[in-house]
Every structure is written in C-alpha cells, then in structure tokens.
Amino acid sequence: TATKRIAVTPGDGIGPEVVEQAVRCLDVLRERYDLDLEWETFDWPSHRWHQAHGDVMPANALEQLRDFDAILLGALGDPGPITDPNRYLLPDSISLAPLLQMRKGFDQWVCERPARLLPGARQYLADERARDVDMLVIRENSEGEYVAQGGRLRPGSEDEVATQMEVFTRRATNRIIRHGFEQARSRARARQESGQTRQFKTLDGRTCESQVCIITKRNALRYWGDMYTEAFAEIATEYPDVATHHELVDAACMKFVQCPWAFDVVVASNLQGDILTDLAAVLSGGMGVAPSCNLNPDDRSMPSMFEPTHGSAPDIAGQGLADPTAMLFTTARMLTWLAEETGPMQEAAEALHDAVAADLAEHSGRRRKTREIGDAVITRLGQ
Amino acid sequence: TATKRIAVTPGDGIGPEVVEQAVRCLDVLRERYDLDLEWETFDWPSHRWHQAHGDVMPANALEQLRDFDAILLGALGDPGPITDPNRYLLPDSISLAPLLQMRKGFDQWVCERPARLLPGARQYLADERARDVDMLVIRENSEGEYVAQGGRLRPGSEDEVATQMEVFTRRATNRIIRHGFEQARSRARARQESGQTRQFKTLDGRTCESQVCIITKRNALRYWGDMYTEAFAEIATEYPDVATHHELVDAACMKFVQCPWAFDVVVASNLQGDILTDLAAVLSGGMGVAPSCNLNPDDRSMPSMFEPTHGSAPDIAGQGLADPTAMLFTTARMLTWLAEETGPMQEAAEALHDAVAADLAEHSGRRRKTREIGDAVITRLGQ
Ligand SMILES: CC(C)[C@H](C(=O)O)[C@@H](O)C(=O)O
Numbered sequence: 001t002a003t004k005r006i007a008v009t010p011g012d013g014i015g016p017e018v019v020e021q022a023v024r025c026l027d028v029l030r031e032r033y034d035l036d037l038e039w040e041t042f043d044w045p046s047h048r049w050h051q052a053h054g055d056v057m058p059a060n061a062l063e064q065l066r067d068f069d070a071i072l073l074g075a076l077g078d079p080g081p082i083t084d085p086n087r088y089l090l091p092d093s094i095s096l097a098p099l100l101q102m103r104k105g106f107d108q109w110v111c112e113r114p115a116r117l118l119p120g121a122r123q124y125l126a127d128e129r130a131r132d133v134d135m136l137v138i139r140e141n142s143e144g145e146y147v148a149q150g151g152r153l154r155p156g157s158e159d160e161v162a163t164q165m166e167v168f169t170r171r172a173t174n175r176i177i178r179h180g181f182e183q184a185r186s187r188a189r190a191r192q193e194s195g196q197t198r199q200f201k202t203l204d205g206r207t208c209e210s211q212v213c214i215i216t217k218r219n220a221l222r223y224w225g226d227m228y229t230e231a232f233a234e235i236a237t238e239y240p241d242v243a244t245h246h247e248l249v250d251a252a253c254m255k256f257v258q259c260p261w262a263f264d265v266v267v268a269s270n271l272q273g274d275i276l277t278d279l280a281a282v283l284s285g286g287m288g289v290a291p292s293c294n295l296n297p298d299d300r301s302m303p304s305m306f307e308p309t310h311g312s313a314p315d316i317a318g319q320g321l322a323d324p325t326a327m328l329f330t331t332a333r334m335l336t337w338l339a340e341e342t343g344p345m346q347e348a349a350e351a352l353h354d355a356v357a358a359d360l361a362e363h364s365g366r367r368r369k370t371r372e373i374g375d376a377v378i379t380r381l382g383q
Numbered sequence: 384t385a386t387k388r389i390a391v392t393p394g395d396g397i398g399p400e401v402v403e404q405a406v407r408c409l410d411v412l413r414e415r416y417d418l419d420l421e422w423e424t425f426d427w428p429s430h431r432w433h434q435a436h437g438d439v440m441p442a443n444a445l446e447q448l449r450d451f452d453a454i455l456l457g458a459l460g461d462p463g464p465i466t467d468p469n470r471y472l473l474p475d476s477i478s479l480a481p482l483l484q485m486r487k488g489f490d491q492w493v494c495e496r497p498a499r500l501l502p503g504a505r506q507y508l509a510d511e512r513a514r515d516v517d518m519l520v521i522r523e524n525s526e527g528e529y530v531a532q533g534g535r536l537r538p539g540s541e542d543e544v545a546t547q548m549e550v551f552t553r554r555a556t557n558r559i560i561r562h563g564f565e566q567a568r569s570r571a572r573a574r575q576e577s578g579q580t581r582q583f584k585t586l587d588g589r590t591c592e593s594q595v596c597i598i599t600k601r602n603a604l605r606y607w608g609d610m611y612t613e614a615f616a617e618i619a620t621e622y623p624d625v626a627t628h629h630e631l632v633d634a635a636c637m638k639f640v641q642c643p644w645a646f647d648v649v650v651a652s653n654l655q656g657d658i659l660t661d662l663a664a665v666l667s668g669g670m671g672v673a674p675s676c677n678l679n680p681d682d683r684s685m686p687s688m689f690e691p692t693h694g695s696a697p698d699i700a701g702q703g704l705a706d707p708t709a710m711l712f713t714t715a716r717m718l719t720w721l722a723e724e725t726g727p728m729q730e731a732a733e734a735l736h737d738a739v740a741a742d743l744a745e746h747s748g749r750r751r752k753t754r755e756i757g758d759a760v761i762t763r764l765g766q
C-alpha cells in the first residue's frame with residue numbers, strides 16, 4: 001500500500017481555524033500509529049484570491065488536487081465586510097463554486113451525513129427518544145437540481161423570467177439508490193456485530209433489520225419523482241432483507257422533527273438532501289458537531305472530499321471561537337476512507353473518533369475556544 | 384354587501400370528517416351572528432370519482448367553483464388500499480392534481496401559513512422559547528418549481544433522463560415580496576394595537592418592529608436566487624420601517640428548529656415554502672392544528688381556497704379519529720377573508736378562532752374523537 005496523500009484546503013472564515021486542529025491531530029496520529037500519510041496545504045482564501053486573480057481559486061486547481069487521495073476542506077464562503085446582505089463583496093454563488101466544482105470534477109456522487117446524537121451534544125428536540133436517533137442521510141451529489149442549467153431573460157426588467165433546469169439520469173439514480181441499500185445492509189451487519197438490533201416493518205408485514213427511505217416530491221415534481229419511485233421499487237427487489245419506505249420531502253422534514261428515531265438510511269436528491277442534512281445536523285447536536293463527506297466510491301484514482309457540514313461562519317471568524325468538533329469527526333471519517341479494512345489507519349480513525357466523542361461527552365456543550373478543544377483531544381490521543 | 388357563497392369540497396380520507404365539524408360550526412355561527420352566508424357541497428372523492436369517470440373531479444369542476452367567494456377544502460389524496468407503497472391504485476400525482484389546478488386556475492398566488500404555538504398545543508422543541516414562536520410563512524403559490532414542465536426521455540431504460548423546469552417571473556416575485564412586506568407592516572400594527580412589541584435589528588444598526596426574511600438557495604440555484612435577491616433589495620427600499628433578512632433554505636430549516644422565535648414574516652418559493660411550512664406546522668404543534676389558505680388578493684371575483692396544512696391521512700380515515708382543530712382554525716381564517724373590516728362576519732371569525740383556541744388549551748393534546756372536539760367547540764360557541 002502506497003503513501004496516502006491529503007490535500008488540505010483550509011478555505012475561508014473559520015475554515016483555517018478548525019483545519020489547524022485537524023492537522024495537529026493528524027500529526028500526533030501519524031507519529032503514534034506510524035501512518036504512511038502525507039499532506040500538503042493549499043491556501044486559497046476565496047475573497048483575497050479573487051481580489052488578486054479575479055477568480056476564487058487557481059484556474060488549474062482541480063489539476064493540482066487530482067492526484068491526492070483525499071481533500072480535507074475547512075469551509076468556503078467569504079462575503080467580505082457585511083453591511084448590506086444584498087450586496088456582498090463576493091456573493092456566495094461565486095465563493096462557493098469550488099465546492100461544487102470539486103464534487104462534479106471528481107465525480108463525488110455520494111454525500112454521506114450521519115446523524116447520531118452523541119452524549120454531550122445539544123438536544124434540540126423535546127422528546128427524549130431523540131437520544132436514540134441513528135440515521136445516515138445519503139445525498140445524491142452529482143446532478144439533479146444542481147446542474148446549474150438555466151438563466152435570466154431580460155434581467156432586471158418587469159418582464160424578467162428566470163429558469164433553472166433540474167436534470168436527473170437513471171444511471172445516477174440507480175447508483176445512489178443501490179449505495180443506500182448497501183449502506184443499510186452494512187449498518188445492519190455492524191449492529192449485529194456489536195450486539196444491537198433494530199426492527200423495521202415492511203408493508204406486507206415482514207420484519208427487517210434495516211430500512212431505506214427514499215425521498216421525493218413526486219406529487220408536484222412528477223417526472224423525476226416517478227423515475228425515482230420506479231428505480232427504487234426495481235432495486236429493492238434485490239434487497240429483500242431491507243425494508244423500504246417513501247416520504248415526500250415536506251413530510252420528511254416534519255418527521256425528522258417529530259420521530260427521527262424511525263429512520264435508518266435516507267436517500268435524497270441533491271437539493272432535498274441538502275435540506276434534510278441540515279435538519280439531520282440539528283438532530284445530532286447542530287452544526288458544531290456534524291461531519292460530512294463527498295465520496296467517489298467507484299474510482300479511487302480521484303480524491304474524495306471531506307468537509308464539515310457547517311459553513312465559514314464569517315461572523316465569528318478569526319476569533320478562535322469556532323468549534324472544531326465537526327471538523328475532527330470529519331477527519332476521522334477521512335481516515336476510515338483511506339484505510340484498508342483493518343490496520344493502523346483504521347485504528348487511528350477510531351482513536352480520533354473516540355477521543356472527540358469522549359471530549360464532547362465530558363464537556364457537554366460548554367463554550368470553549370477552538371484551540372482548547374484541539375488541545376483536549378490531543379491530550380486524549382496521547383493517553 | 385351580497386351573500387357570501389362557499390363551495391365546500393370535503394375531498395378524501397379524513398377530509399369529510401373534519402369538514403363535517405366545520406360545517407356544523409358554520410351553521411351555529413350563521414344563526415347566532417345572522418351571517419349572510421350560504422354553502423354548497425361538492426362531493427368528489429378522488430378514488431371513487433376516478434373509478435366512475437376516469438378523472439378525479441368533473442371536467443368542468445373549476446367552472447362549477449368559479450362563482451363562489453371561497454372554497455373550503457378538507458383534504459385530497461386517496462391512494463386506495465395500500466399494500467405496496469410503490470404501486471398505489473391512485474398515485475398522489477393524480478389525486479392531488481385538483482389542489483394545484485385550483486391554485487393555478489384561480490390565481491391563488493399567496494399561500495399563508497402562520498406558526499404560533501398556542502397553549503395546549505404540543506411542543507416539539509426542547510427550548511422553552513419555542514412558546515414565543517410567532518411567524519407567518521408566505522409561500523409563492525403560482526409558479527417556480529411547480530410549473531409542471533419537463534418530462535421523461537426513454538422512460539424505464541438505463542439511459543433515461545428526467546427533467547423538471549423551474550420557471551420564475553419577476554412579476555410574481557415582486558408581488559409575493561411586496562405582499563410579505565405589507566403583512567409585516569400589518570402584523571407590527573396589530574402588535575402595537577394590542578400593546579405588544581418585537582424588535583428586529585437591521586444590519587446598519589437600526590431597530591424595526593417587524594422583519595421580512597427572504598429564502599433562496601442562491602448559492603446553488605443561482606438564476607432565480609439572484610432575481611429574488613435583487614427584487615427583494617429593490618422593494619425593501621419602499622419599506623424602510625421593516626427589517627430585512629436572507630436565509631438559504633437549508634440554513635432556514637435548521638434555524639426553524641434552533642431559533643424559530645427569531646422570525647417574523649418569511650417569504651419563500653413554492654417548493655421551499657412547501658418544505659418550510661411543514662416545519663412551521665411542527666413549530667405550532669403539528670399537523671393537527673396548522674391552518675392554511677390559498678389567496679388571490681387581487682381579484683375577489685375568483686374564489687380563494689382554505690384547507691388545513693394536513694393531508695387526507697388514509698391510515699386513520701373513516702374512524703372518527705382525525706383532529707378537526709386545523710380545519711376549524713382554517714374556517715375561522717376563511718371568515719376573516721370573507722368579512723369586511725368589521726361587522727358580524729369578523730366577529731364570527733374571532734368567536735370561532737377563540738373557541739377553538741380555548742378548547743385546545745383546555746384539553747391540551749388529550750386524544751379525543753373528531754366529533755367530540757366538534758361538540759366541545761360548538762358548546763363554547765353557544766356560551
Ligand atoms: C455551500 C452550498 C453550495 C452547499 C450545498 O448546497 O451543497 C452546502 O449547503 C452543503 O450542504 O454542502
């Protein structure tokens with residue numbers, strides 16, 4: 001197995017601050033587990049880069065990143081001094097473009113965002129059962145509402161028409177649904193191995209140990225809604241051991257608040273997944289702790305990208321106040337991705353995850369500085 | 384002032400059950416307040432109608448409804464016996480079509496869904512401040528993601544492509560945004576009259592007594608996102624007394640859970656509004672209590688439509704278990720719409736709203752039968 005190489009892109013706002021803690025942890029882990037791991041930092045703060053070069057990252061950025069095994073991204077989005085929300089110096093449609101370019105350029109077609117309410121994390125819902133939430137939201141990350149096709153006719157005039165096309169292919173639909181079923185199976189296996197069980201009823205009365213819920217808005221967005229529904233029904237026949245379920249996206253949002261413990265794996269389109277994963281973040285304690293990853297499971301020659309769900313939080317940037325917990329969980333997820341099934345890389349991933357979780361449980365939402373949390377996790381890693 | 388005429392369309396599932404209670408209340412109110420009010424019932428249960436006639440409502444349904452002042456709709460959606468969720472007898476894309484046809488046919492371009500957590504309503508959020516939630520979500524109801532343009536190329540094949548077009552016009556954008564600002568002003572006025580105040584900061588440091596938050600996903604759906612942003616900034620200059628705010632739809636969903644008390648008026652597109660109003664329903668105690676209306680404020684010669692936010696709930700239909708509270712709040716909203724500023728119709732509206740609220744407060748979520756709740760409200764109306 002060759003050296004694993006990570007491109008570290010701190011990005012904007014609180015990005016560099018939380019990435020700093022991640023890199024400190026990687027340093028300790030590399031030493032301690034003798035990991036064959038290297039990283040290189042690409043400092044492309046979007047606003048400054050834009051001022052200097054007229055674009056938010058180098059023209060050949062994707063080329064520079066292509067040969068890495070993973071990208072560890074802090075956060076993007078630097079509106080410049082905010083005095084008028086409608087006149088950002090650098091609109092988010094521009095500063096966030098690299099995120100979407102990387103997802104598309106490296107065909108990172110899966111976005112995975114787990115939601116588990118770990119001890120110490122803030123609980124936003126009143127119902128105590130929210131403690132049992134354990135779901136994985138899988139977002140289609142390559143097409144759909146995000147194809148950026150459309151335009152503005154007669155911009156600014158009374159007669160303006162703005163269009164935005166949604167494009168869904170059966171191929172991308174099939175692969176994300178199949179990925180969902182595979183994840184459901186492997187979650188059920190993992191539960192069995194650790195002596196847990198969960199039960200999901202099928203409509204014909206059988207009991208399964210895992211479930212996939214597909215999300216659409218097929219009563220209003222009928223074309224791809226029907227395609228999703230048919231693809232789901234077809235692929236489900238290959239996984240009779242997995243219970244199936246459908247929710248409309250509006251109802252799903254409501255149920256995420258009312259009974260999130262009823263979900264296992266959730267598969268959603270790009271935009272609907274974007275929305276549901278923000279809700280899922282709330283279920284797992286908020287943006288401060290929610291990890292995320294953008295994966296290309298088919299082609300390991302291209303880098304997958306690991307970024308927390310949170311954004312660049314310009315309002316608290318530069319003050320050392322950002323919570324690096326989400327970034328550190330994300331880093332642990334990255335190590336698992338880089339690892340072979342077993343071995344030191346996987347051990348390091350688990351050590352990091354466990355240290356962050358233990359730190360969270362001990363300090364239970366107490367306000368601490370970014371570096372203080374980094375220090376505490378590093379101390380644990382050394383124990 | 385002429386007789387106000389209501390078309391009552393009970394619809395499917397629990398629709399007829401909750402509508403029955405609404406009509407009983409209307410009967411009492413007409414008598415008691417001597418209202419110049421008539422209604423006619425149109426019994427078009429979608430599944431049965433479809434079996435008999437091949438369509439879910441009469442071909443001339445809109446013509447039949449056009450001359451009424453209001454439509455009171457129970458709920459739509461009758462999938463038939465559910466054994467396989469992927470093979471409904473009557474797919475929701477078909478049975479729900481009348482809803483969208485009415486909204487479009489009568490140009491009901493505003494959908495208003497208030498969220499206030501009334502005493503007795505279930506609180507889903509842990510934070511006690513959720514008791515202070517008082518927002519109005521205004522949904523653009525005439526275009527956007529709901530234009531039903533698109534199709535399926537090579538349906539069923541591996542190479543299928545499904546498209547769905549989103550179409551936004553400046554005209555509809557302007558009118559919904561302006562409506563939002565007007566509502567913000569009138570809410571501030573109403574608060575003043577009842578001795579309440581709320582304060583919202585603008586980014587340049589001023590304090591306003593109301594706020595409009597516009598929702599987009601302009602970092603990914605750029606074309607109409609930019610148009611919305613520009614239209615909002617332009618119209619905001621006409622309302623210097625109203626604070627302005629913008630949220631991305633994903634962040635808005637999160638903040639609806641984390642700090643819903645920070646919102647006043649929220650303006651969103653058709654689909655994003657659909658999603659946010661389901662979350663708003665949760666904030667006000669769930670689907671059992673959430674009212675909704677589809678208004679055409681420009682042209683009173685066409686009927687506006689009043690329906691609870693909830694659906695037809697086929698799983699509990701026919702058992703007398705449905706909570707009519709949302710339907711009764713919706714009916715009160717309809718009477719306000721039909722009323723002149725003051726007078727018996729407005730008094731009746733307030734009497735109904737207060738009776739339902741008092742009933743909710745007294746029974747605080749205790750499970751009661753549909754008719755029991757209707758009886759209790761009627762008893763209160765007679766007091
Ligand atoms: C920044 C934005 C373009 C992005 C998205 O919508 O995908 C973000 O919200 C996310 O969830 O990663």
Ligand SMILES: CC(C)[C@H](C(=O)O)[C@@H](O)C(=O)O
Pocket residue numbers: 219220250479482483657692
């Ligand atoms: C039934 C459906 C088409 C409808 C919508 O999406 O508008 C419903 O969800 C609503 O919110 O009124």
